[in-house]
Amino acid sequence: MTDALQLVDEWGPEKIVVVSHRRTGMRGVLVIDNTARGIGKGGTRMAPSVTVPEVARLARNMTWKWAAVDLFYGGAKAGIIADPSAADKEAVLRAFARALHNEVPSEYVFGLDMGLTEQDAAIIQDELGDRGTAVGTPAELGGLAYDQLGVTGFGVAEAAEAGAAMLDLPLSGARVAIQGYGAVGKAAAQRFHQLGATIVAVSTAHGGRYDPAGLDVATLSAASAEYGDAFVNRIDIGSPLAAGKELLADCEILVPAAVQDVIDEDIAQAVQPRLIVEGANLPTSPNAQAILAKRGIPVIPDFVANAGGVIAAAFAMDARHSGFRPDTTDMFRTIAEKLRANAQTVLTAATRDQLTPHQAGRRLAEERVHAAMRGKGRLPG
Numbered sequence: 001m002t003d004a005l006q007l008v009d010e011w012g013p014e015k016i017v018v019v020s021h022r023r024t025g026m027r028g029v030l031v032i033d034n035t036a037r038g039i040g041k042g043g044t045r046m047a048p049s050v051t052v053p054e055v056a057r058l059a060r061n062m063t064w065k066w067a068a069v070d071l072f073y074g075g076a077k078a079g080i081i082a083d084p085s086a087a088d089k090e091a092v093l094r095a096f097a098r099a100l101h102n103e104v105p106s107e108y109v110f111g112l113d114m115g116l117t118e119q120d121a122a123i124i125q126d127e128l129g130d131r132g133t134a135v136g137t138p139a140e141l142g143g144l145a146y147d148q149l150g151v152t153g154f155g156v157a158e159a160a161e162a163g164a165a166m167l168d169l170p171l172s173g174a175r176v177a178i179q180g181y182g183a184v185g186k187a188a189a190q191r192f193h194q195l196g197a198t199i200v201a202v203s204t205a206h207g208g209r210y211d212p213a214g215l216d217v218a219t220l221s222a223a224s225a226e227y228g229d230a231f232v233n234r235i236d237i238g239s240p241l242a243a244g245k246e247l248l249a250d251c252e253i254l255v256p257a258a259v260q261d262v263i264d265e266d267i268a269q270a271v272q273p274r275l276i277v278e279g280a281n282l283p284t285s286p287n288a289q290a291i292l293a294k295r296g297i298p299v300i301p302d303f304v305a306n307a308g309g310v311i312a313a314a315f316a317m318d319a320r321h322s323g324f325r326p327d328t329t330d331m332f333r334t335i336a337e338k339l340r341a342n343a344q345t346v347l348t349a350a351t352r353d354q355l356t357p358h359q360a361g362r363r364l365a366e367e368r369v370h371a372a373m374r375g376k377g378r379l380p381g
């Protein structure tokens with residue numbers, strides 16, 4: 001078992017709060033990584049496998065994400081050990097929110113990650129109050145329903161198009177394989193399709209579907225709405241794909257959009273795309289990143305490609321304070337502009353300075369966080 005103190009390095013975490021509640025069985029953790037650029041902001045994950053080190057890694061990734069996209073919040077993430085499909089989800093969520101009432105909203109604001117939906121954000125807000133305690137709430141509450149709007153997947157496809165252009169790879173006709181068909185994967189598939197790409201493989205934890213000639217995105221999305229993530233075993237388009245095989249599908253663009261640590265050294269040696277775009281957080285290990293760089297396969301890092309969620313969260317935070325409905329047109333335009341520019345900046349710096357794209361993006365983010373730490377007197381001037 002990891003000693004929480006061993007997680008602390010020069011950047012953070014600044015605070016780790018472990019909470020539990022006997023009657024509901026709730027167990028969870030909030031990790032506030034680095035607040036030099038602003039209060040802790042990041043989504044809340046619910047899964048039976050959540051661990052403190054996992055949430056700490058995700059919180060650190062949020063520090064880089066906010067800095068890379070140049071918005072003034074700090075890295076944080078929360079995690080609850082629970083099955084999101086269990087009947088007592090609401091009671092567990094309410095207990096988790098209550099247990100963090102000291103930290104929310106002055107140090108942390110709840111948001112969406114795997115296992116949480118807009119309805120859950122509404123429940124948290126009901127438990128803790130309306131004044132900026134959670135983002136990702138439904139539109140009827142004046143919120144910005146960013147998973148339903150598909151902001152993160154939209155941004156992933158926008159970043160992909162900008163990165164692909166640098167490889168002289170037009171998105172029109174490019175074959176795309178996507179792991180994960182939740183909020184991020186589904187919206188990415190829809191945006192890639194709008195941009196002219198062909199979706200050849202999709203998957204959930206239940207398995208996948210593959211068709212070299214292209215899967216019909218409208219059929220996939222309708223089936224996922226009807227059957228949930230087991231839809232991959234209920235539709236008869238394409239052929240079935242064993243779990244994990246979607247990463248090895250013949251394609252030009254590979255999008256891991258599910259869980260962390262799926263692209264290890266073996267997968268990095270075996271995959272054949274021309275570009276990888278990280279929709280998930282932390283899908284590629286550092287050794288795998290190095291192998292891919294050596295093989296000439298650029299990777300648009302998670303903290304660059306999937307920053308649509310944080311841009312939406314920033315719009316939602318503004319709206320909570322002003323009382324106005326968030327401007328979704330402006331939000332989508334901002335996501336496209338920022339993520340396209342950032343993808344190209346990071347890939348250009350990586351090529352120029354012979355770094356992996358993660359190293360190049362980290363350098364940019366670290367410089368900004370360091371400057372803020374110096375500005376606040378946390379580091380010698």
Ligand SMILES: NC(=O)C1=CN([C@@H]2O[C@H](COP(=O)(O)OP(=O)(O)OC[C@H]3O[C@@H](n4cnc5c(N)ncnc54)[C@H](OP(=O)(O)O)[C@@H]3O)[C@@H](O)[C@H]2O)C=CC1
Nearest residue numbers: 114115180181182183184204205206229258280281306309
């Ligand atoms: N939501 C957001 O705004 C943001 C999310 N992210 C990241 O994107 C990723 C996905 O999040 P999100 O879409 O919100 O989560 P969801 O819970 O909406 O969906 C997760 C999807 O991944 C699938 N999945 C889980 N494990 C595997 C696996 N081993 N192989 C294939 N598919 C799998 C799930 O299938 P099943 O249901 O069958 O388990 C489901 O389809 C996470 O890494 C998250 O941190 C990043 C930025 C913002």
Ligand SMILES: O=C(O)CCC(=O)C(=O)O
Nearest residue numbers: 042043111112309310313
């Ligand atoms: O900050 C949020 O509320 C959503 C974004 C997020 O959690 C992420 O980018 O991983």
